[in-house]
Amino acid sequence: MxxxxxxxxxxxxxxxxxxxxxxxxxxxxxxxxxxxxxxxxxxxxxxxxxxxxxxxxxxxxxxxxxxxxxxxxxxxxxxxxxxxxxxxxxxxxxxxxxxxxxxxxxxxxxxxxxxxxxxxxxxxxxxxxxxxxxxxxxxxxxxxxxxxxxxxxxxxxxTGQGLLVAADNTDITSEDDLAGKTVCSATGSTPLQNIQENFPDTKTVPFDTYSQCVDALKDGSVDAVTTDQAILIGYAAQEPDALKVVGEPFTEEKxxxxxxxxxxxxxxxxxxxxxxxxxxxxxxxxxxxxxxxxxxxxxxxxxxx
The missing domain is CATH 3.40.190.10 (Periplasmic binding protein-like II)
Structure with missing residues (x-):
C-alpha cells in the first residue's frame, strides 16, 4: 500500500x-x-x-x-x-x-x-x-x-509545565506563589491534574482548550494558565505586551x-x-x-x- x-x-x-x-x-x-x-x-x-x-x-x-x-x-x-x-x-x-x-x-x-x-x-x-x-x-x-x-x-x-500570567502581574513568579490563586488548564490534562494533586491551596478552572484559558486570563477571570512552557511561550510571543511566562518549568518534557x-x-x-x-x-x-x-x-x- x-x-x-x-x-x-x-x-x-x-x-x-x-x-x-x-x-x-x-x-x-x-x-x-x-x-x-x-x-x-x-x-x-x-x-x-x-x-x-x-x-x-x-x-x-x-x-x-x-x-x-x-x-x-x-x-x-x-x-x-x-x-x-x-x-x-x-x-x-x-x-x-x-x-x-x-x-x-x-x-x-x-x-x-x-x-x-x-x-x-x-x-x-x-x-x-x-x-x-x-x-x-x-x-x-x-x-x-x-x-x-x-x-x-x-x-x-x-520544556515542562510552566505558568503564563498577565504582563503586569507581580504576585506570581513561580509555582511557589500559587496558594490562594486561580489557575486554568485544559480539561483532563496532566498539568491540571498536577495542580489539583500537588497544590491543594490553589483553585483550578478547566476549559476545553488553552485558548479559552488565555482569554480568561486576559479578562481577569483566572490568575494564571498552566501547560507545557513551550506552548505558553507561543502565547506570550503572540501578545508580549499582555502576557508573560514566569518561573522555570516544574516538570520535564523532551x-x-x-x-x-x-x-x-x-x-x-x-x-x-x-x-x-x-x-x-x-x-x-x-x-x-x-x-x-x-x-x-x-x-x-x-x-x-
Missing part, C-alpha cells in the same frame, strides 16, 4: 517543476529572506538552503520520499508560535513547523515538495506505523512507551521528532542535523519564540542505537 501511494505521489509530482535552492550540504536560516514555498508549506520569514547532495544510506523512508518527490510531514495546527495554521491564508507557522522545514531542506527537499499533514496527538504513532507520514514534529514528548512503536530523533527542545521505528538511518541523520546546526536552531527559536522574552538553550540529542 505504501509503494502504491508513493507511486501515485511520484506521478503527480512529475507534473510540477521543482527548483532547488543554493547547492549546499548544510542548511542556513536567514531572518531577512522571504519564504519561497507555497502557502501550505510556508512559515515565517525564515529560508533554508536545500542540500543537493545528501548522504543518507539505509533509510527506506528517505528512498521512498526521494522517489516520489514528496516529503510527508505530520504537524499540529492549533498552537501559536509552535504549529499553527492560518485558516484564511493557509500559511503554517511556528517553531515546530520551521524545525520540520529545516530537516526537509537538509534532506534535499524544497518548500514545494513538503506535504504537511495535521495529525492529532492521539493518532501520531499510528500515522508513523502505517507509513502515512515520513516524520512528525509537534510538541511530541519522548517516552519509553512511545519508543515501543516508533523512533525519536532529538530532543530538539526541553520534544522529539517522531520517525518510523525501524529507520535508524533517518533518526541518526536528523540527530546530526541538530548536533551540527546550533546556529540555525537558534535562529529558528529567535524568529518564532524569541519575542516571548524567554532564553533557552538547544539540548544535546540522545542518539541511541
Amino acid at each position: 505504501r509503494t502504491l501511494t508513493r507511486m501515485a505521489a511520484a506521478l503527480a509530482a512529475s507534473a510540477v517543476a521543482i527548483t532547488l535552492a543554493a547547492c549546499s550540504d548544510t542548511s542556513s536560516a536567514s531572518g531577512d529572506a522571504a519564504s519561497s514555498g507555497s502557502g501550505d508549506a510556508g512559515s515565517s520569514d525564515l529560508s533554508f538552503t536545500v542540500a543537493d547532495s545528501v548522504d543518507l544510506t539505509g533509510s527506506d523512508t528517505y528512498d521512498a520520499a526521494k522517489s516520489a518527490g514528496t516529503l510527508r510531514v505530520g504537524v499540529k495546527e492549533d498552537q501559536p508560535g509552535l504549529g499553527y495554521l492560518d485558516a484564511i491564508t493557509g500559511e503554517r507557522t511556528g517553531f515546530d513547523v520551521d524545525i520540520a522545514r529545516w530537516i526537509a531542506a537538509e534532506l534535499g527537499f524544497s518548500e514545494d515538495q513538503i506535504e504537511f499533514q495535521t495529525i492529532p496527538s492521539a493518532n501520531r504513532e499510528q500515522a508513523l506505523v502505517n507509513g502515512d507520514i515520513d516524520y512528525y514534529v509537534g510538541t511530541y514528548s519522548i517516552t519509553d512507551k512511545r519508543k515501543e512503536q516508533i523512533g525519536f530523533a532529538g530532543p530538539y527542545f526541553i 520534544y522529539g521528532v517522531g520517525v518510523p521505528k525501524d529507520d535508524a538511518a533517518l533518526r541518526h541523520f536528523i540527530n546530526k542535523v541538530f548536533t551540527d546546526g546550533g546556529d540555525t536552531w537558534q535562529k529558528v527559536f529567535d524568529a518564532d519564540l524569541g519575542s516571548s522574552g524567554i532564553t533557552v538553550q538547544q539540548p544535546a540529542v540522545d542518539d541511541y542505537e
